[in-house]
Amino acid sequence: MELTGIIKEKFEKSILSSSVFYDNETIVIRKEDVFDVIKFLKDEQSFDFLMDVTAVDYKGYPDRNDETRFEIVYNLFSYKNNKRLIIKTLVDEKDLTVNSITSLYHSADWHEREVYDMFGIKFINHPNLKRILMYDEFVGHPLRKDYPFKKRQPRINLRDVGKNEEEK
Amino acid sequence: MSLENNITKLEDGRLVLNMGPSHPAMHGIVRIILTVEGERVVNSEVEIGYLHRGFEKTCENSNYNQIIPYTDRLNYVSPFINEVGFVMAVEKMMGVELPERAKYIRVIMSEISRMTDHLTCIAANAMELGAFTPYFYLINARELLYQSGDMASGGRVTPNYFRIGGTSFDLTPDFIEFTKNALKKVDSYLSDTRKLLERNRIFYDRLKDTGKITREDAVSYGFTGPLIRSVGIDYDVRKYSPYLVYDRFDFEIPVADGGDNYARFLVRMEEINQSRKIIEQALLQLPDGPIDVDDYSVRLPQKDEVYGSIEGLISHFKLTFEGPKTPKGEIYFAVEGANGELGYYIVSDGTHKPWRVKVRPPCFPVTGALPRLINGGYIADIVATFGQINMIGGELER
Numbered sequence: 001m002e003l004t005g006i007i008k009e010k011f012e013k014s015i016l017s018s019s020v021f022y023d024n025e026t027i028v029i030r031k032e033d034v035f036d037v038i039k040f041l042k043d044e045q046s047f048d049f050l051m052d053v054t055a056v057d058y059k060g061y062p063d064r065n066d067e068t069r070f071e072i073v074y075n076l077f078s079y080k081n082n083k084r085l086i087i088k089t090l091v092d093e094k095d096l097t098v099n100s101i102t103s104l105y106h107s108a109d110w111h112e113r114e115v116y117d118m119f120g121i122k123f124i125n126h127p128n129l130k131r132i133l134m135y136d137e138f139v140g141h142p143l144r145k146d147y148p149f150k151k152r153q154p155r156i157n158l159r160d161v162g163k164n165e166e167e168k
Numbered sequence: 169m170s171l172e173n174n175i176t177k178l179e180d181g182r183l184v185l186n187m188g189p190s191h192p193a194m195h196g197i198v199r200i201i202l203t204v205e206g207e208r209v210v211n212s213e214v215e216i217g218y219l220h221r222g223f224e225k226t227c228e229n230s231n232y233n234q235i236i237p238y239t240d241r242l243n244y245v246s247p248f249i250n251e252v253g254f255v256m257a258v259e260k261m262m263g264v265e266l267p268e269r270a271k272y273i274r275v276i277m278s279e280i281s282r283m284t285d286h287l288t289c290i291a292a293n294a295m296e297l298g299a300f301t302p303y304f305y306l307i308n309a310r311e312l313l314y315q316s317g318d319m320a321s322g323g324r325v326t327p328n329y330f331r332i333g334g335t336s337f338d339l340t341p342d343f344i345e346f347t348k349n350a351l352k353k354v355d356s357y358l359s360d361t362r363k364l365l366e367r368n369r370i371f372y373d374r375l376k377d378t379g380k381i382t383r384e385d386a387v388s389y390g391f392t393g394p395l396i397r398s399v400g401i402d403y404d405v406r407k408y409s410p411y412l413v414y415d416r417f418d419f420e421i422p423v424a425d426g427g428d429n430y431a432r433f434l435v436r437m438e439e440i441n442q443s444r445k446i447i448e449q450a451l452l453q454l455p456d457g458p459i460d461v462d463d464y465s466v467r468l469p470q471k472d473e474v475y476g477s478i479e480g481l482i483s484h485f486k487l488t489f490e491g492p493k494t495p496k497g498e499i500y501f502a503v504e505g506a507n508g509e510l511g512y513y514i515v516s517d518g519t520h521k522p523w524r525v526k527v528r529p530p531c532f533p534v535t536g537a538l539p540r541l542i543n544g545g546y547i548a549d550i551v552a553t554f555g556q557i558n559m560i561g562g563e564l565e566r
Contacts, residue, residue, distance in 0.1 A: 022260055022499045048387050051502075052528040056515050061523060062496075073513065075500060075528070079387070079401065082408050086500060107390030110536035118224075133217040133565055142225055143524075149229050 003045065003085065011037055016090070026086040034074075034089050035099040041076060042104055047085060049077040050101070053111035055091075055119045059145045069093040070121060074101075091121055100126040118143035181205055185547075189218050193551045195292055196561045198535070200542075200550065207546050212539045219561035227525040231491030232258050232332055235525070240326040242527060243563040245288045246281035246506040248274075248317065250563075251330045256411065257501035257512040261494045264333050264466055269457045271412045273320075273335055276347075276450045277327075278412075278503070279443040280317055283354070284310045285506030285558070286394075286436045286443075293433070293555030294365060297374050302361045309357040312350040319343050332492050333467035334460030344451050351444050358440060366437075375429035379541040379553030386427060389540070390533035393508025394439060395557065398424045398431035405504035417449045429556040466492050491520045507531050507558055529563040 004018045004027055014033035019026050029037050041047040052075040059069050068090035076085045091098060100123035102108045112123045113132040120141040123129055131138065137156045140147050188199040197218040203211040223242065227235050239254045240247040252274050259266070266274075291306035314324050320339050321327035329336055365371050381389075383399045396403050404421045406414045422438035424431035460467045464483035473480030496518035502511035508530030515524040534557045541557070542550050 021497050022501075024498075024500050049392075050390055051392075051509065052500075052511060052513065052526070054513060054526040056524045062517055073526075075511070075513070079403055084500070105390065106385065106388040106540075107533040107536060110532060131217075133220040135217065142222065147225075149225060 007037065010040060024084065024086050026088060028088045031089050031091060031098060035101060038074060038087060038101050039104055045078065046080045047076040047078045049079060050105035050107050051075040051077050053108060053115060055115045055121060057119060057143065057145045070119060072098055096120060097122045097124055099124050102126055182210065187550060193296055194554050196559050198559060204547060209542050209545055209547060212542055214535060214538045216535065217565055220565040223566035224525055227522055231520045233491045236330065237326065237328045240328060241562050242566065243505060243560045244325060245560065246285035247327055248277040248281040248329065249503060249505045249510060252278050253503040253510050253512055255330045255332055257499055257514050258332050258494060260501055261497065261499050261516060262466060262492065264461055266461060267458045268455045270335050270459045272450050272454045273339060273459065274330065275412050275414065276447055277317065277329065279447045280313050282443045282506045283440050284313050286440050289558040290433065290436055296551050296555050297371060299365065299371060302364050305357045305361050309354040312353055316347045316350050319346060331467060333463065338459050348451065351447060355444065372430065374552050375433055378429050378545060378549040379556060380428045381541055382427060385540060389537040393530050394432055394435045395508065395534055397422060397435045399427040400425050405502050405509055411503060417446050419446050429552050432556045493520050505530050527566055531559045531564050535559050535564055
């Protein structure tokens with residue numbers, strides 16, 4: 001847990017909680033400080049890999065209030081120290097925005113697009129935030145718990161590719 | 169070469185070209201929107217999502233055992249590794265310790281899958297570049313390994329072999345002999361392919377210095393597997409956080425310099441060799457004993473228990489209808505897939521169904537870096553690069 005100690009010292013107010021689940025060290029950070037903490041981890045603790053960014057919708061999760069409905073999970077890995085660290089942050093349903101970390105890791109680009117696509121969480125300063133797995137005409141965000149499992153949406157017309165390019 | 173200058177200079181000479189979603193020279197369904205200037209790619213954009221089937225949403229609505237066959241369809245050329253990753257993540261949550269034989273079986277099947285994956289990748293890559301004979305050699309070799317997996321699991325491509333807390337069936341008596349012979353034949357197919365490809369002028373020229381990436385970029389893009397090893401970083405989950413019994417085998421992690429397609433090809437060729445070495449050692453060490461944990465809350469009891477005792481019958485009923493139950497909490501567990509780190513992030517609410525399953529597919533970040541790999545090169549090089557990054561649609565888009 002020494003790493004948590006270092007972060008605690010540096011970002012005293014940012015840490016909401018920390019825990020270890022099945023060998024995964026996890027730190028929950030205030031939303032405003034996510035960028036700074038991850039930048040610190042990358043630059044000074046050599047967490048050079050961003051393995052994954054994902055989100056979890058906790059609406060209706062047992063023994064949990066709905067106020068912080070979403071959690072964003074950053075999965076960092078340090079090749080040098082062979083260490084994994086999970087950074088989490090809580091996102092309120094009323095303010096679905098988080099600072100993007102695309103300027104720190106190239107891989108954040110697509111991972112954040114996927115989170116936006118599946119959960120509707122917007123990443124501020126993301127260069128190209130649009131749907132990635134679903135099509136543009138799709139309504140809603142499929143991995144939210146209130147999106148029905150078997151919901152169907154109408155077919156869309158074929159797109160005119162050339163026209164589409166010009167509009168861009 | 170500064171790309172911006174070229175764009176302004178040759179404004180009217182540029183073309184927007186669609187490569188895919190269904191293109192004869194590319195396997196998999198992915199659309200690349202290219203801006204070309206003559207034969208050169210100036211800019212490109214990758215569009216995915218054509219194979220999105222809602223794997224993660226389906227997982228949230230299925231119990232743990234029902235998910236195992238779905239994981240086969242993630243990376244459908246190395247199905248065993250997907251199963252091992254998922255099953256082990258759930259087992260770790262439940263605190264299940266597997267018997268030795270089950271661990272060895274998992275290692276053997278994982279390595280067979282790694283071999284089939286690499287064989288397919290190299291075969292398809294060579295074929296797309298015009299070398300048709302190696303394709304037949306390697307696909308024949310792959311077929312032998314598929315038969316070996318078929319013999320153990322009863323399924324050629326989608327085996328559905330592992331269970332939480334064990335294995336669906338034990339290996340058949342002739343499995344070991346068959347696999348040993350298969351490995352020998354695979355080896356001779358491989359050496360034939362080596363002779364045809366490794367120093368082949370055309371193949372070499374098509375792969376060398378195409379799809380190049382620097383070490384820093386590869387790390388920042390989150391590359392893992394053969395692609396990170398082709399820039400000289402020996403990251404492999406099997407060595408860095410050993411799972412199962414990988415620490416008992418003598419094998420090496422091949423590394424190449426260059427970060428181009430030829431380096432990736434060499435790494436894959438050598439990895440097939442190392443996987444063969446692991447399987448041979450594992451077959452020698454394979455212990456006798458049970459293949460399932462002796463715990464009715466996790467794994468189905470034997471049939472004589474089901475019909476002979478009330479506890480067995482009840483557990484069988486409960487496990488079939490409800491499935492195993494995990495404690496509340498969350499886990500990230502990664503195995504070394506054929507393409508790189510295959511991670512499962514599972515959140516459980518303490519019931520029989522996962523609250524959330526997130527797969528970290530190794531080819532997702534790699535495909536995200538595709539524009540970086542192909543920009544500035546020729547259109548024809550896209551085929552070589554796309555073949556070597558080994559994008560698997562099922563895993564990429566889940």
